[in-house]
Amino acid sequence: MMFPQNQLSSATAAFGQFSVAQAGNMFSRKHPSGFEPIVVEVAPRTWFIQPGMVNVALFETDEGLILVDCGCAGDGPDLVKAVRSLSDKPLTAIVYTHGHSDHAFGAWAFLEAGETPEIIAHENLVEHFRRYMLTNGLNAAVNGQAGRHDGPAWAGESETDFDWPTRTFSGDLLELTVGGERFELRHGKGETDDAVWVWAPERGVIAAGDLVTGYFPNAGNPKKVQRWAAEWADAAEAMAALSPTVIIPGHGNPATGVEAIQDELTTMAAYLRHIQDHVVAGLNDGLLPDHIIESLEVPQEYVDHPRLPQVYDRPEFVARNVVRRYSGWWDGYPSHLLPASQEEQAAEVAALAGGVSALVKRATELAETDLRLASHVAEWAFLADRTDPAAQDCYADVLEKRAAAETSLMTQVNLRVALRWVAEARKAGVNKDDDSNGAAQ
Numbered sequence: 001m002m003f004p005q006n007q008l009s010s011a012t013a014a015f016g017q018f019s020v021a022q023a024g025n026m027f028s029r030k031h032p033s034g035f036e037p038i039v040v041e042v043a044p045r046t047w048f049i050q051p052g053m054v055n056v057a058l059f060e061t062d063e064g065l066i067l068v069d070c071g072c073a074g075d076g077p078d079l080v081k082a083v084r085s086l087s088d089k090p091l092t093a094i095v096y097t098h099g100h101s102d103h104a105f106g107a108w109a110f111l112e113a114g115e116t117p118e119i120i121a122h123e124n125l126v127e128h129f130r131r132y133m134l135t136n137g138l139n140a141a142v143n144g145q146a147g148r149h150d151g152p153a154w155a156g157e158s159e160t161d162f163d164w165p166t167r168t169f170s171g172d173l174l175e176l177t178v179g180g181e182r183f184e185l186r187h188g189k190g191e192t193d194d195a196v197w198v199w200a201p202e203r204g205v206i207a208a209g210d211l212v213t214g215y216f217p218n219a220g221n222p223k224k225v226q227r228w229a230a231e232w233a234d235a236a237e238a239m240a241a242l243s244p245t246v247i248i249p250g251h252g253n254p255a256t257g258v259e260a261i262q263d264e265l266t267t268m269a270a271y272l273r274h275i276q277d278h279v280v281a282g283l284n285d286g287l288l289p290d291h292i293i294e295s296l297e298v299p300q301e302y303v304d305h306p307r308l309p310q311v312y313d314r315p316e317f318v319a320r321n322v323v324r325r326y327s328g329w330w331d332g333y334p335s336h337l338l339p340a341s342q343e344e345q346a347a348e349v350a351a352l353a354g355g356v357s358a359l360v361k362r363a364t365e366l367a368e369t370d371l372r373l374a375s376h377v378a379e380w381a382f383l384a385d386r387t388d389p390a391a392q393d394c395y396a397d398v399l400e401k402r403a404a405a406e407t408s409l410m411t412q413v414n415l416r417v418a419l420r421w422v423a424e425a426r427k428a429g430v431n432k433d434d435d436s437n438g439a440a441q
Contacts, residue, residue, distance in 0.1 A: 007416070010409040013311040014215060015053035015102075015251055022052055022074055024144055026101040027151040027161070029108065031074040037082040040254065042246045043203045048254050049082050051075040054102040057207035057248040058083060059200060061179025064092030067110075067117070068198050068207040069103045069250070073151060076109025083110075092178050095185060096121040096165065097209025097250065098192040099128035101143070105155065107163040120174070121165040122187045124194035129164070131225070132156040142223045188235035189228035191218050197235065204245035211235050214252025216310045217268060220317030222414055227321045229276045233269040240265035255307065264307045271302040275315055279322040288332040289323045314408045346383035356385050360394045371402040379418070386425040396422045 011018045017035040025031040033052025040048045045060040052075050057068035065087055071079055083091070094117045096104045107119060132139060136156030139145075145153045155161035174185040184199040191210045198207040210218065211232065219227040239247070240262050247255040255261050275296065282292035298315050302308065330337055339345070350356050359381035366374035375398055381388070382395035399418035406412050 006404055007412045010311050014409055016050050017052050024146040026072045027155050029073045030150050032078055037078050039082055042254050043205050046203055046205050048248045051078050055250055060087045060089055061181050063179035064090045066093045068095045069097050070094055070106035072102050073105040076106035079106050080109045080113055091115040091117040093118045093120055095198055096125055097196050098194050099125045118167050119165045120167045122194045122196050123168040123170050128194050129162050189231035190235055206239055206244045207248045210250035212247050212249040214249055214307050216308045216313055218313045220313050220321040221410055222317055226325060229272045229318055229322055233272040236265045236269040267305050275318050276322055279319050283326055293319050310408050312409045343383045346380040349380045350384035356381050356388050356391050360390050363394050363398055367398050374398050375402055387429055392422045392425055
């Protein structure tokens, strides 16, 4: 897993105690983050715990504990130690805010320690886990999992890869009473359709999962399944209506203070609705998707909000997710309906330009003034002839330069796919030369 310095900085900004080793082995019980868990009491008997790349919330009542999320598989043992350093009350419930790999896989350590909690989730989480089973190879590849450890590369090779919920709920609300205190589990949609956030009304605290992260919402991840921008805004507004004094987010630092939280939640909702409304209006006007994205303008007060920086996702990606939700896969250009392969198109462009070297020269020139356009030209050169060393160098250099100029982790990661393609092409060329030499001998 490649993590250049600026990419590591973005990952740390997004995920707190981020470990490259753990990020590449999220289902390994033997890959903790390597950090001491951060523990902060944010309200009486209410703790923010960060064992690694994800945050966990712990509520202590007179009769038992409620744990909201449980981290990656490798976080389990450290999380047990952190919880038991805070309270000796029995663990009554573990709540999954959603089924993602960094939130719902550390429960095993509590179960093996003899704890007998209910594991509670929205009913949609079961289908989420079953989708992991169906597409475990895809998810392992998309998420850069090493797969050389004690667990699966991605959960889903077996049902035993999961600690399944023992209790699910449908609809929008489940009320729990523990130690005479009421907790509300509320369903929403955002990064996933199984999202749950927990409201502790007597404490004024929300455990939000990934519906709040302290940065621009991950509502448009380019390689992941559908995200839900409008419903994410609904959830933010529902939280704001409760006037919480503390929010424990799924990532990032806790949010505190009624006014500051109101500002964050209402701005986030307005930001997402602005993107949603722009895309839907464009679709209704018959605009092509790329014209809709190109014409998106975001008010500066949204961009500059200190709790909504673009360290992970980008508004353009959210806009494309909205397009995907309401329209088909075709981008509207007739030649793209049944297209020639990208390699065939690139070869023809190279021939028209006077050869791959001409594309390399032009991409290098454009890289000084227009990295976006240079990326296309460099990619044509590489796809026209993956064996050309100059095309390989140009493609790697231009896309790396563009990635290094970005703050969004998802932008950096996906632009750097070019580096992997070039490395694979160079390796194939070396192997081909070795085979040829061997045959000659």
